[in-house]
Amino acid sequence: MERNFTLMSYNCKSVKTAVGDIRHLCQKADIIALQETWLLPHDIPFLDTISSDFEYSGTSAVDTSAGILKGRPYGGVAILWRKGIFKTVSVLQCRNPRITAIKGMLCDRSVIVVSVYMPTNSLENLPVFTECLSEVIAIVEGNEVESVFVLGDFNAHPNELFCNELVSFCSEQNWVCADIEILGVGSDHYTFVSDAHGCRRWLDHCIVTQSAWRTIRGVEIDTNVYSSDHLPLIITCNFNIIRNKTYVTGVQRNNVIWGGRDNAQIKRYREICNSRLRNICFPDEFRICGDKRCKILGHKYVLDKMYNDIVGILAGASEQTCSARTCCPRGGPGKDKRVAGWNKHVLSAHRDAKMKYRIWLLHNKPQSGIVYQHMLETRKRFKSKLNWCLKNQEQIKMDRLATLHAAKNFPKFWTSTNKLNIKPSLPVSVGDQSEPRAIANMFMEHFKVQSPLGSSSTVFDGGAEVDQLPVRFTAKQVAMVINKMSRGKSPGHDGLSIEHFKLA
Template sequence: MTFISYNCKSLKRSMDCVRSLSLQADVIALQETWLLPHEITELGKINKNFGYFGKSAIDTTKGVLRGRPYGGVALLWDNSKFNSVSLISCNNDRIIAIKICSSDRCMLVCCVYMPVDSSDNLLDYVNCLSEIAAIVENSNVESVVVLGDLNSHPGEPFFNEMTSFCSDQGWLCADVEMLGIDSGTYTYVSEAHGSRRWLDHCLVSEAAWKSITSAKVLYDVYWSDHFPLEIQCDIATVRLKLDSPCAPLNKVVWGDRDQIQIEAYNKSCNEMLKQIEFPQELSQCCDNLCDNVSLEHRAIIDNLYNSIVNCLTKAASYSHKHSNCQLKRKGKGERCVIGWNKHVREAHWDARQKFLNWVWYGKPRQGHIYELMIASRKTF
C-alpha cells in the first residue's frame, strides 16, 4: 500500500499533478489545497475511483477573500482497495482523519498541516499535536499513520516538539527513521532563496511502524515548492482488528454536560454507591496506628477503591448516552473535543488567556505579563 503526502500549494494549479500521483498511490494526503468551502467538491474531479474528504481553512463568513488563499487539507483514497472508510470527526481545520479497513485490518490515517515554525505558533502547534493524540486515543485503532506538512525541520524548535511528542506516544517519524536524519533529505526548496528543508514527515504508531517498508521523496515532481513524500506499507502485517465486546474501552467522553445528563449521573451514582458496603475491617481499623499492614487490609482498600471508581465510570458512561453531541457539534459554538479532559481544557484556557493578554500588551519580552504567559504555557 502506498501513501503519498503532498503540500500542493493550490489544488487547482496542481490538479494534473495530483491526478498523476493518484495512479501510483492508494491514499493521498494533501495540504495547502487553498480551496474555499464550496470548492471542496473539486477533490472529486481528481480521480473518479477515489473517495475524498477535505476541509477548507478559509473563513468565507468574513466577506470577500482578501489576499492570498491559505491552508486546507484533504485525504483521497482508492475505493477499490478498502472494504470501508469512515471519517473521523475533528474540529481543527489543520487536521483530518479517516479510518481505513482492508479485510479485517484497519489503520487510522491523519493528514495534518501544522503552523509554521515560530514561537508565536507554538501554542497552536502543541494544540494540533494534542488533538491528534485525542483522535488516536478515541479511535480504538492501533496502527496510526500521520502524514503531512509538519513544518518541522530537523534541528529546529518544532522538530524537537514533534520528536518529543513521538517519544511520549511511543511513535516514530517513519521518514526520518528510514532515510536517516543526516541523509540530506529535503521536501521543500525555497523559490526565493533556493534553501532546502525537510518539512514533510510521516509519524507512525509502534503498531504501524512494523508495516512500513520504505520511504522516499519524489524529487521529480515540480508542481509546488514542496516535493511529495511517499511511504510504502504492507497492510498484511497490520495486526487483525479486535472487536471483542469485552475490550476495555474508555467509555467516558469528557466534555460539557446538560442538566439532564448531570441529573442522570447523580441518580446513577447514588444508586450504585449506596450498594457498596463499607468493609467492616476498615471500620474497626481506621487509624494510623494500624498494625495490620498485611496484604489483606491493602487488598480490602484496593477493592473498595475499585468499586467506587467502577461506579463513577459506569454512571459517567450511562449518563453520557443521554448526550445529543456524540462527538459532533451540538450547536453553534458548542463542541465536544474528544479526549480533551477537563484538566487539559482548563490549562489550555488559562494558557490561551495569558497568551492573548501578552499579545494585547504588545508581546513584552520580560515582566509580569510575560512570566505569566510562559508559566501557563508550561503548565498546559
C-alpha cells in the same frame, strides 16, 4: 501474498494549479494526503474531479462568513484514497481546519490516516502546533485504533523548534517519525526548496504508532514534481500484517481486581469455571487442518472466538464470586496514580504554569508580549520537570527510602515502602554506609531484574511470518507452568490475572 500500499504526503500549493501533478501521483499512490489545497468551502467537490479511481475528504481553512474574501485562498487539507482499498471508510470529525482524518477498514483490520498542515515554525505559533498534535491524539483515542499514519507539512526542519517538539511528542506517545528514522536525521534529504532563496529544508514528515511502524517497508522523496515548492513524501506499507487487539466481548476489563478471597469463594469460583468450561467444544477446524503454518483467516476467527469464550468464563466467574469488600478496593483501579517526586520537583512549577496560564486567558490569549512569554516559559518548565520525574521514578523512590533509612526514620521508611509499592528485604543495619546514594545503589542492585537466559536477540511480532516449526507442548507442561507462576501481578489486556488461571 504480500500486497504493498503506497501513502503520499504532498503540499500542493493550490489543488487547481497542481492538478496535473496530483493526477500523476494518483497512478502511483493508494492514499494521498494533501496540504494547502487553497479551496473555498464550496470548492471542496473539485477534489472529486481529480481522478475517477479515487474518493476524497477535504477541509477548507477559509472562513467565508467573515465578509468579502480579500487576496487568494489559504490553507486547507484533504485526503484522497483509491476506491476499493478499504472495505468501508468513515470520515472522522476534526474541529481544527488544519486537520482531516479518515478511518478505513481492511477485513478485520482498521487504520487511521491523518493529513495535517502546521503553521510556520516560530515561538508564537508553538501553541497552535501543540494544539494540532493534541487534536490528533484525541482523534486516535476516540476511535481506539492502533495503526495510525499522520502525514503532512509539519514545518519542522531537523534540530529546529517544531522538529524538537515533534520528537518530544513522539517520545512521549511512543510513536515514530518514520521518514527521519529510516532516512536519517543527518542525511541531506529535503522536501522543500525555497523559490526566493533556494534553501532546502525537510519540512514534511510521517509520524506513526508502533503498530503502523511495523508495516512500513520504505520511505522516499519524489523529486519529479514541479508545480509546488514542496516535494511528495512517499511511504510504502504492507497493511496485511496489521492485527487488531483481541478484545473480549461482553466483559468489562479490570472491573474486578482479584483481591483477597476466602476458601469458600475460591471453591465456588473453581466450580463455576469447571462447569462452564466443559461446554466449550474444541473446534473441528483444528482437528481437520494439518497445516502447521496455517494462515486461513476463518481459522483465526474460530481461534479468537474460542479464546474470547474462555476468557469470558474466567472473568465472569471471578465477578460472580467477588464481594465488593475484598475484590474492589475503594476508588477503583487507576484512581490514585501518584508521580514520585511530584511535591519536591514538580509542584511549584505546576502552580506557576497554572497561574500564568490563567493570566494569559484573562488577557484574551495574546500571541505575543510578556504575558504570552511567561505562559510559554512556565509551561515548558513544568513539562520538563514532569518528564524528568516520569523517567526517573525508580531512582526517586530509592533516593527517598535511602534518605529515610540514613536518618533512621524507620516508621516513615516502612510507610513510604508501602505507599511506593516496594517490598524491601534488605537488613535494617547496613554498616557504615549511611550515605543515601550508597543505600540507594544497594536497593537498585537488590531489585534489579535479569533473565537467567540472557538478553533476547530476536522479537517476533504476532503478525510476522516465522520460519521455525511451531512449538509443541503438553497439557501437563501447561499446568506445571501455571502452578509455578507468581501471584499478585497486574492483569493483562483481557482483565485476567494469574489467580484466574491458578484457581480455575
